[in-house]
Amino acid sequence: MTMKTILTVEDSNSMRQMIGYILRSAGYNVVEAEDGSKGLAQAQSGKFDLVVTDQNMPNMDGLSLIKALRQMPDYKSTPVIMLTTEASDTMKQRGREAGATGWMVKPFDPNRLLEICQKLLG
Amino acid sequence: MAIARNVAGATSAQQANQSGADADFGGFMSDLSDYVGVQLTASRRDMGQAEVLLEDAIKRLLSCLPSKAGLAAVAGGGTPADSSARLTQAIVNMQFQDLVSQLLRRADERLAGLDKLLQELASILAEHDPSALRSAAQCLGSQTLAPERRTNSSIQQLNMAPGDVELF
Numbered sequence: 001m002t003m004k005t006i007l008t009v010e011d012s013n014s015m016r017q018m019i020g021y022i023l024r025s026a027g028y029n030v031v032e033a034e035d036g037s038k039g040l041a042q043a044q045s046g047k048f049d050l051v052v053t054d055q056n057m058p059n060m061d062g063l064s065l066i067k068a069l070r071q072m073p074d075y076k077s078t079p080v081i082m083l084t085t086e087a088s089d090t091m092k093q094r095g096r097e098a099g100a101t102g103w104m105v106k107p108f109d110p111n112r113l114l115e116i117c118q119k120l121l122g
Numbered sequence: 123m124a125i126a127r128n129v130a131g132a133t134s135a136q137q138a139n140q141s142g143a144d145a146d147f148g149g150f151m152s153d154l155s156d157y158v159g160v161q162l163t164a165s166r167r168d169m170g171q172a173e174v175l176l177e178d179a180i181k182r183l184l185s186c187l188p189s190k191a192g193l194a195a196v197a198g199g200g201t202p203a204d205s206s207a208r209l210t211q212a213i214v215n216m217q218f219q220d221l222v223s224q225l226l227r228r229a230d231e232r233l234a235g236l237d238k239l240l241q242e243l244a245s246i247l248a249e250h251d252p253s254a255l256r257s258a259a260q261c262l263g264s265q266t267l268a269p270e271r272r273t274n275s276s277i278q279q280l281n282m283a284p285g286d287v288e289l290f
Contacts, residue, residue: 014180015220018213021187056224085221085277087285096290105285107217110210112287119289 004121005029005046009039009053009065010083015106019052019083022110023117036060040068047074049121052113055084055091063098070099079120083108155244162237169226169233180219187212215282224277 006028010016016032023030031048033039037060039053051069055062062082069075079101084091087105095103102116187209242258279285 012220012223014177014184015217017181017184018216021184022213085224085279087278088276092288100290102287102289104287106220107214107279107282107284108287109284110213112284116287116289 003027003029004049005031006117007031007033007039007042007048007051009033009036009051009057009062011035011054011057015054019113022113023052026114026117028117036062036065036068039065043069043072043075048078050117051075051078051080052083052117053080055082055086055095063094066095066098066100081113081116081120083113152244152247155240155247159237159240159244162233162240166230166233166237169230173223173226176219176222180216183212183216214284218282221277221279228277 006023008016008019008023008030010019010032011034013034016034020030020032031042031046033042035057036053039051040060042048043051051065053062053065060068062084066080066082069078069080080099081102081104082095082100083104083106085106086092092103101120104113104116188205239258246258
């Protein structure tokens with residue numbers, strides 16, 4: 001079985017490190033980007049099986065990243081999880097409209113993140 | 123004529139008094155502006171330092187996390203499952219740094235806005251310039267839009283319990 005590759009987009013160094021630690025511990029290959037525009041560049045240069053992104057980031061936020069990804073043929077149906085401090089229904093609705101697959105509110109439970117990844121990656 | 127001269131004299135004395143009062147008020151406001159500006163700068167510096175310290179503390183804590191394979195070794199008197207649960211809890215709790223950093227950044231944005239407004243006010247007092255007044259009014263208008271309204275975002279968490287998960 002080939003190792004699944006996950007792109008994590010997060011501007012906080014510690015959060016990025018934490019998410020990477022959790023996903024790598026579960027056997028995933030992880031590529032990290034520190035904001036939406038760098039995440040988009042990574043997505044353009046390779047194919048990822050799943051994307052985990054923060055919302056509030058400099059240069060390009062998570063919603064803009066998802067909208068840009070959904071314009072790319074390779075990422076029309078790739079699962080994208082928004083992992084954010086934003087918990088309002090309004091923001092979740094905006095995420096749904098942008099094309100997010102799921103919404104996780106921080107602080108997050110690492111086991112729940114892994115469950116969701118496993119479910120979405122099949 | 124004498125009455126007219128007295129009235130004219132009284133008026134110029136009043137103008138002189140008014141001018142002195144304006145100068146006192148301007149001086150006071152200028153001093154106040156300097157004082158508040160210094161405090162704002164110091165507050166922003168302290169918040170920046172707090173964020174740096176938080177980041178460093180979490181970086182050091184993260185480097186202490188064992189790998190899954192190493193969990194059994196650190197289980198001590200308990201089972202690897204106990205250690206795994208403790209590790210999970212530690213990871214959830216360490217996320218306080220991300221929440222606090224975002225709140226500090228918002229507070230810093232607000233202070234930066236107040237600092238800018240203060241500079242505009244100081245400019246008006248120094249120059250009696252009507253265009254500076256318009257500039258200050260614009261600055262005030264932009265500051266009334268708090269960071270969360272500008273970005274449509276908010277941080278409402280009051281504890282470190284894990285948040286909701288929703289699949290669309």
